[in-house]
Amino acid sequence: MKNEIPPLARELNEILEGSVIMDLLSDFGKRFYFPKGIISQSAEAKEHAHRFNATVGMAYSGGQPMFLPSVHRHLANLQPEEIYSYAPTGGVPELRKLWKEQIIRKNPAIADKNVSLPLVVPGLTAGISVLADMFVEVGAPVVVADMFWGNYRLIVAGRRQGTLATFPLFKKGDGAPGLDLDALETTVRESVHNGRATLILNFPNNPTGYSPTQQEAAALRDRLLAIADEGIKLLVIHDDAYFGLFYEPGTYTSSLFNELADVHPNILAAKVDGGTKEDLTWGFRVGFITFSAGGATTEQYEALVKKGMGAIRAAVSNCSRPGQSLMIHAIKSETYQQEKQLAFDELKKRYLAVKEILASAELPANVRVLPFNSGYFMAFELLEGGAEALRLKLLHEKGIGTISIEDRYLRVAFAAIDLDKIPELYREILASMKKTG
Ligand SMILES: Cc1ncc(COP(=O)(O)O)c(C=O)c1O
Numbered sequence: 001m002k003n004e005i006p007p008l009a010r011e012l013n014e015i016l017e018g019s020v021i022m023d024l025l026s027d028f029g030k031r032f033y034f035p036k037g038i039i040s041q042s043a044e045a046k047e048h049a050h051r052f053n054a055t056v057g058m059a060y061s062g063g064q065p066m067f068l069p070s071v072h073r074h075l076a077n078l079q080p081e082e083i084y085s086y087a088p089t090g091g092v093p094e095l096r097k098l099w100k101e102q103i104i105r106k107n108p109a110i111a112d113k114n115v116s117l118p119l120v121v122p123g124l125t126a127g128i129s130v131l132a133d134m135f136v137e138v139g140a141p142v143v144v145a146d147m148f149w150g151n152y153r154l155i156v157a158g159r160r161q162g163t164l165a166t167f168p169l170f171k172k173g174d175g176a177p178g179l180d181l182d183a184l185e186t187t188v189r190e191s192v193h194n195g196r197a198t199l200i201l202n203f204p205n206n207p208t209g210y211s212p213t214q215q216e217a218a219a220l221r222d223r224l225l226a227i228a229d230e231g232i233k234l235l236v237i238h239d240d241a242y243f244g245l246f247y248e249p250g251t252y253t254s255s256l257f258n259e260l261a262d263v264h265p266n267i268l269a270a271k272v273d274g275g276t277k278e279d280l281t282w283g284f285r286v287g288f289i290t291f292s293a294g295g296a297t298t299e300q301y302e303a304l305v306k307k308g309m310g311a312i313r314a315a316v317s318n319c320s321r322p323g324q325s326l327m328i329h330a331i332k333s334e335t336y337q338q339e340k341q342l343a344f345d346e347l348k349k350r351y352l353a354v355k356e357i358l359a360s361a362e363l364p365a366n367v368r369v370l371p372f373n374s375g376y377f378m379a380f381e382l383l384e385g386g387a388e389a390l391r392l393k394l395l396h397e398k399g400i401g402t403i404s405i406e407d408r409y410l411r412v413a414f415a416a417i418d419l420d421k422i423p424e425l426y427r428e429i430l431a432s433m434k435k436t437g
Contacts, residue, residue: 005030005031009031009032011033012033013030031161032158032159035153037151038055038057038150041391041404044401045402046401049395051398051400051428052399052400052417053401054400054401054413054425055401056413056416057206057277057377057413057415058413059277059343059346059376060417061346061418062418066343067280067281068330068339068340069339070329070335071330074329082325086317086318086321087319089317089318090305090308090309090312091120091318091319092321094328095120095286095324096119096120098328098331098332099327102331103257103271103273103290106244106254107254107258109258110257110258110261113262114301116305118290119288119308119312120288121272121287121319122286123274123286123287124272124273124274124276125151125287126287126316127273127274127289128151128155128200129159130308130311130312130315131237131272132156132159132160132162133159133160134308134311135198135235139161139193140162140163140193140198141162141165141197141198142162142163142164142165142191142198142199142200143164143167143200144199145166145168145169146168146169147170147205147207147370149202149207149239149241150405165190165191166187168183169208169210179210179212181219184220188224188234189227189232195233196234197234197235198236199234199237200237201236201238201256204242204243204375206241206242207377207403207409208370208371208372208377209373209375209376209377209378210370210372211251211252211373212251212252213251213252221259221260225263225267228266229266232266233266233267234268236260236269237270238255238260238269238270238273240257240271241273241276242277242375244278244344245348245374245375245376246374247351247373255271257290260292261292265295267293267294268292268293268294269291269293271288271290272289274288275327275330279327279340280343284320284326284327286319346419347415349419350414350417351414353414353419354414357422358378361426362430363433364433367380367381368380368381370409376413376414376415377412378411378412379411380410380433382407382409383408385407387404387405387406387409387410388407390432390433391403391404391410394429400428410429412429
């Protein structure tokens with residue numbers, strides 16, 4: 001089964017029709033397009049958001065990207081070898097080893113389990129894309145929450161010709177809001193294709209900023225184990241882009257990879273993570289894929305990692321050497337953890353400021369705040385739609401950049417806004433909502 005050509009690709013194809021370009025494009029080339037999502041809205045904000053730009057998933061301070069001094073101070077001090085030479089296809093061995101140690105530190109349950117050496121990929125996007133190349137068949141569904149990072153569509157449906165099967169992230173109703181685990185389980189079961197199912201878990205979630213509580217994490221693990229017990233083979237991809245930014249007590253503070261690594265012969269857990277957001281190194285393009293399959297042998301891990309290396313080699317050959325070298329120095333620096341803690345403290349202050357404002361804000365009846373407790377973002381849901389009109393109004397009348405999703409959600413990247421500006425940002429958003437709503 002082949003996907004239809006998406007409308008945006010069709011528009012581009014119409015422009016190319018009659019030229020040699022169109023005659024030469026492959027099926028893939030004909031299907032491809034540049035989505036009108038976060039990237040194009042961010043580009044608009046760059047032009048018009050002269051006051052606050054709360055679009056992009058980066059952390060800013062005083063108009064500059066935040067950074068860890070233990071990364072920055074090495075920029076001028078790297079040896080030529082650390083900058084100019086090719087990195088090995090799978091990544092610089094020292095970095096792979098150091099990152100694995102970090103993964104174990106953050107996910108203590110895997111200390112005694114079998115987990116592959118991480119593979120270096122050019123950012124988390126590439127990590128997900130490599131996994132999709134390796135595991136997603138044409139026509140096969142990939143389960144994601146209905147609140148998902150839009151690039152999953154381009155990777156899974158656009159690139160691989162799979163489909164996205166979505167489930168509502170949150171339970172309906174005004175009772176205790178939380179993850180809709182029934183819906184997740186049902187959607188996984190309905191998405192079994194040739195005896196297997198693929199699920200992407202992204203916590204802290206983009207765009208909502210939600211992470212599971214400890215109880216939810218345990219329940220989620222148990223439900224997936226029950227499905228695996230029935231003989232269904234599960235690939236669980238953990239997109240841990242915003243890992244570590246957990247602001248509330250009671251939140252599960254490891255990756256779900258911690259629960260699903262090496263626990264069941266029918267589960268392959270693949271962790272995608274990196275310094276991009278965690279270590280404030282967005283432009284470095286250094287991410288990791290780490291595998292764990294219940295009961296797999298050392299030889300099998302090596303074979304799997306080699307396949308991953310083949311996928312990397314075919315796409316990008318190898319990843320940024322300077323980025324990897326800087327990360328090695330940073331992780332080995334004595335102040336690395338302390339500096340990460342300072343960045344965390346700053347983002348947590350912003351989070352708490354947003355929470356406090358929203359706790360006493362009078363929202364229009366048709367607007368609700370989606371649950372959030374972690375990460376870079378929070379999102380409003382406009383129950384009757386109009387998020388795009390609200391975004392445009394904020395952008396063109398107030399000089400404020402936000403992201404609208406499906407005309408129903410407005411995502412605000414509070415991590416990109418200085419603490420002292422957060423009250424003004426939300427005052428403007430709430431005032432514009434009232435007029436729009
Ligand atoms: C959920 C999620 N996954 C992955 C990424 C991509 O990370 P990278 O810049 O390392 O490719 C992002 C970035 O916005 C994200 O929000």
